[in-house]
Amino acid sequence: MLIPNQKVHLPLLEEKDVTLYIKREDTIHPFISGNKYRKLKYNVLEVKKQEHTMLLTFGGAFSNHIAATAFAGKEAGLKTVGVIRGEELRDNWQENPTLKLAKDHGMEFYFVSRSDYRIKNTSDFYERLKTLFGNFYLLPEGGTNTLAVKGCEEILTESDSEFDFVCSCVGTGGTIAGLINSVRPHQTVLGFPALKGDFLKQDILKFARNKNWELVPNYHFGGYAKVDEHLIDFINTFKKETQIPLDPMYTGKMLFGILDKVKQGFFKPGIRILAIHSGGLQGIKGMNLVLKKKNLPLLDI
Known part of the structure; x- marks a missing residue:
C-alpha cells in the first residue's frame, strides 16, 4: 500500500531552509483513516x-x-x-x-x-x-495494544529513511511506538501529545524498543478536544495555503507545533521532516457543533 508523501510549501519553511512532507495516511480508507x-x-x-x-x-x-x-x-x-x-x-x-x-x-x-x-x-x-x-x-x-503497534510499524517505507525527523501526534501512544520501532538509527521521532499530563511517556515505553525519540509538550491547547480561536485560524489557513485538511484533536496541534518549532530555530537548516497525518477528519463536523454553541469560528470542511 503506497501512501503519498505531500510536500508542504510555505514561506517560513523556505526562509528557514527546512523541508516538510506530510504522509497522507488520511487517504488510506474513506472511513477507517490514518x-x-x-x-x-x-x-x-x-x-x-x-x-x-x-x-x-x-x-x-x-x-x-x-x-x-x-x-x-x-x-x-x-x-x-x-x-x-x-x-x-x-x-x-x-x-x-x-x-x-x-x-x-x-x-x-x-x-x-x-x-x-x-x-x-x-x-x-x-x-x-x-x-x-x-x-x-x-x-x-x-x-492501542501489541497488535495495534505492529500495524503502526508498517507506516514508514524504505524511502522514508531520507528524513531526519519523523513527527507524530500522540493520544494513547500506539502510533508513535510503532514509528519508534521502525525508524532508522539516524532518525529521531518527535511526538506531539494532544493530552495534558506526563503519563504518556510510560505508556509509550510499554511498546517502544528504541530510544531515539522525545515528546514535545505544550501544544495540547489545554488538553484533549480543547481548541481555541488561534488553533482554528491556523487549521483553516493551513488548509487554504496547502490544500491539506487537518483535524483539531491531533494533526492540527501537531502541525502547529512543528511550524512553531521551525520558527524558533529548533530545526537546523537543511533538515528534512516527515509528519504523519493520522486522519480523524470525521471529527470536524462534531467539533463545529461545539464551536457553534460557544460562538467561536468554525473549521472549514
Whole structure:
C-alpha cells in the first residue's frame, strides 16, 4: 500500500531552509483513516482467528476510534459495541455526527457515567460487560495494544529513511511506538501529545524498543478536544495555503507545533521532516457543533 508523501510549501519553511512532507495516511480508507486503519488491521485478523463474533471497545463523543471500529466491524462481519463516556449522550446521540456514523455502521452503544468510565479497566467493570454482552474481543480505548503497534510499524517505507525527523501526534501512544520501532538509527521521532499530563511517556515505553525519540509538550491547547480561536485560524489557513485538511484533536496541534518549532530555530537548516497525518477528519463536523454553541469560528470542511 503506497501512501503519498505531500510536500508542504510555505514561506517560513523556505526562509528557514527546512523541508516538510506530510504522509497522507488520511487517504488510506474513506472511513477507517490514518492510524485507526493501522491499529485495527491485525486486531480484526486476531478476532477472526479466535473465532469471536463481537468486538467491544471504549471512546468519547467524538472518538475517531469508535467510528473506525464500527466500520471495520461491519466490513469484517462482526458485531461491534461501543462503551461511550457520558450518560447524557444516551438521549441525543443522533445529534452527534461521530456516534451517528458509528450507529449507521451497526455499532451498539452502552453509555456510562464519567465515574464509571474511569474504572473501565478494572476486573469488576469487565465482569459487568461480560454479563451484559457475553463473550467479546476487547479493544482498549484508542485501540492501542501489541497488535495495534505492529500495524503502526508498517507506516514508514524504505524511502522514508531520507528524513531526519519523523513527527507524530500522540493520544494513547500506539502510533508513535510503532514509528519508534521502525525508524532508522539516524532518525529521531518527535511526538506531539494532544493530552495534558506526563503519563504518556510510560505508556509509550510499554511498546517502544528504541530510544531515539522525545515528546514535545505544550501544544495540547489545554488538553484533549480543547481548541481555541488561534488553533482554528491556523487549521483553516493551513488548509487554504496547502490544500491539506487537518483535524483539531491531533494533526492540527501537531502541525502547529512543528511550524512553531521551525520558527524558533529548533530545526537546523537543511533538515528534512516527515509528519504523519493520522486522519480523524470525521471529527470536524462534531467539533463545529461545539464551536457553534460557544460562538467561536468554525473549521472549514
